[in-house]
Amino acid sequence: MALKTTSDTLAKFKDPALCRNLLDRIRTELPGPLAFMEVCGTHTVAIFQSGLRSLLPEEIRHLSGPGCPVCVTHEGEVSAFLELARKDNVIIATFGDLMRVPGPKGTSLKQAQAEGCRIEIVYSAFDALALARKHTESRIVFLGVGFETTAPTVAATIKVAKEQGLDNFLVFAMHKLVPPALAALLQDPEVNLDALILPGHVSTIIGVEPYRFLAKQHGVPSIITGFEPLDILQALLLIIDQRKTGRPQVVNQYSRAVADDGNPKAREIMAEVFTVSDSLWRGLGRIPNSGLALAGEYQRFDALTTLGVEVHDLPPLPGCRCGDVLKGKMQPNHCPLFNKSCTPATPVGPCMVSTEGSCAAYYKYAL
Amino acid sequence: MCLAVPMEVKSINSELNVADVEIAGVKRQVRLDIIDYPASVGDYVIVHAGFALRRLDREDALETLKLFQEGLNFQFN
Numbered sequence: 338m339a340l341k342t343t344s345d346t347l348a349k350f351k352d353p354a355l356c357r358n359l360l361d362r363i364r365t366e367l368p369g370p371l372a373f374m375e376v377c378g379t380h381t382v383a384i385f386q387s388g389l390r391s392l393l394p395e396e397i398r399h400l401s402g403p404g405c406p407v408c409v410t411h412e413g414e415v416s417a418f419l420e421l422a423r424k425d426n427v428i429i430a431t432f433g434d435l436m437r438v439p440g441p442k443g444t445s446l447k448q449a450q451a452e453g454c455r456i457e458i459v460y461s462a463f464d465a466l467a468l469a470r471k472h473t474e475s476r477i478v479f480l481g482v483g484f485e486t487t488a489p490t491v492a493a494t495i496k497v498a499k500e501q502g503l504d505n506f507l508v509f510a511m512h513k514l515v516p517p518a519l520a521a522l523l524q525d526p527e528v529n530l531d532a533l534i535l536p537g538h539v540s541t542i543i544g545v546e547p548y549r550f551l552a553k554q555h556g557v558p559s560i561i562t563g564f565e566p567l568d569i570l571q572a573l574l575l576i577i578d579q580r581k582t583g584r585p586q587v588v589n590q591y592s593r594a595v596a597d598d599g600n601p602k603a604r605e606i607m608a609e610v611f612t613v614s615d616s617l618w619r620g621l622g623r624i625p626n627s628g629l630a631l632a633g634e635y636q637r638f639d640a641l642t643t644l645g646v647e648v649h650d651l652p653p654l655p656g657c658r659c660g661d662v663l664k665g666k667m668q669p670n671h672c673p674l675f676n677k678s679c680t681p682a683t684p685v686g687p688c689m690v691s692t693e694g695s696c697a698a699y700y701k702y703a704l
Numbered sequence: 705m706c707l708a709v710p711m712e713v714k715s716i717n718s719e720l721n722v723a724d725v726e727i728a729g730v731k732r733q734v735r736l737d738i739i740d741y742p743a744s745v746g747d748y749v750i751v752h753a754g755f756a757l758r759r760l761d762r763e764d765a766l767e768t769l770k771l772f773q774e775g776l777n778f779q780f781n
Binding site: 340343344346347349350355358359378379432460461462463464483486487489490493496497538541542567571590592593594596600601602603606693 | 707708710712735737738739740747748750752753754755757758760761762764765766768769772
């Protein structure tokens with residue numbers, strides 16, 4: 338097959354014959370049990386959907402970490418955005434994934450909408466600006482969730498809102514940063530993992546440098562990885578190779594989309610609009626310097642201060658073990674609620690709500 | 705929601721800072737605020753939440769595939 342176009346080239350990363358060869362090499366070279374964790378919802382889905390999970394040797398254990406932005410959104414943040422939705426003259430603009438995330442007492446945005454709250458699903462933060470232009474008499478509150486991939490898109494949107502004088506546009510910034518969460522995870526003595534598959538598109542923005550400590554301080558082989566089956570298999574081979582040589586390193590497997598220094602322009606925009614702050618993570622608790630708050634002159638776009646809402650450190654939902662699932666301590670099907678009271682149709686926790694949540698992926702592909 | 709997909713640039717409007725992109729018949733308009741390397745028509749860009757994040761490096765993708773090919777005695781060129 339001639340690889341004349343970019344489309345052909347990208348399709349080759351799914352090639353079954355090449356995958357089989359890489360799988361054979363993994364089987365031959367695997368020196369012993371290996372538990373690897375990915376921290377990206379797209380990796381979770383890719384590993385299940387492609388069938389890789391069922392093809393890997395049994396000695397390789399796949400753990401899904403805190404990589405789904407909806408899943409790591411803290412109980413206190415969910416409660417706060419539900420409170421924002423009930424404020425007078427507010428229209429919530431949100432990515433669709435957040436609609437069914439259960440808050441305290443099983444309430445959700447979807448339920449709030451049914452009760453008359455104004456909630457609009459948007460595909461991009463930028464679409465929320467159009468709402469602000471259309472509804473000048475209302476305040477538009479965009480729910481800013483997501484990691485370093487998404488945060489620059491929200492920052493760029495806020496900059497445009499400022500330039501265009503859209504003062505009725507507000508943001509609830511719940512953005513989270515991946516490297517501090519990985520540091521917190523590796524400091525937890527109950528977390529057992531041998532290697533990390535690092536999120537490709539977060540890395541598109543932040544580059545390689547912020548991950549160096551994973552190998553240097555923690556001795557964990559860590560591979561920035563693309564999302565096609567060949568990418569994931571190659572990453573596993575690189576991990577096996579590092580284990581054999583005893584030299585853990587951070588390697589950029591996904592160099593077609595990740596430059597070593599990431600995307601400096603996106604980071605500049607992010608640094609202009611946001612400042613690094615502490616953040617609450619579901620399952621992981623408060624992690625220092627792991628979130629983003631509005632900075633300087635952009636603070637006037639802060640939905641929480643403008644509308645007088647606070648984020649409280651609320652306890653987990655009763656019976657919900659999403660926190661343990663997010664840390665890789667518990668396989669989704671070992672949760673007492675899994676496929677009983679908690680299903681994609683009746684989710685108790687966020688890992689079952691988001692299509693990228695590990696419980697939802699497990700339910701869809703592994704049952 | 706953290707999904708990001710490669711899409712082909714079909715046209716660029718520098719004045720509005722947007723590009724029309726397409727993959728498998730799905731068409732979108734994306735913002736060019738945060739992409740660091742200017743994309744041209746025909747390039748593939750990684751699209752996330754209505755923004756182009758980065759241009760995909762086709763030469764680099766071919767290099768990666770070549771590594772597989774050489775390591776596994778595979779033929780495609």
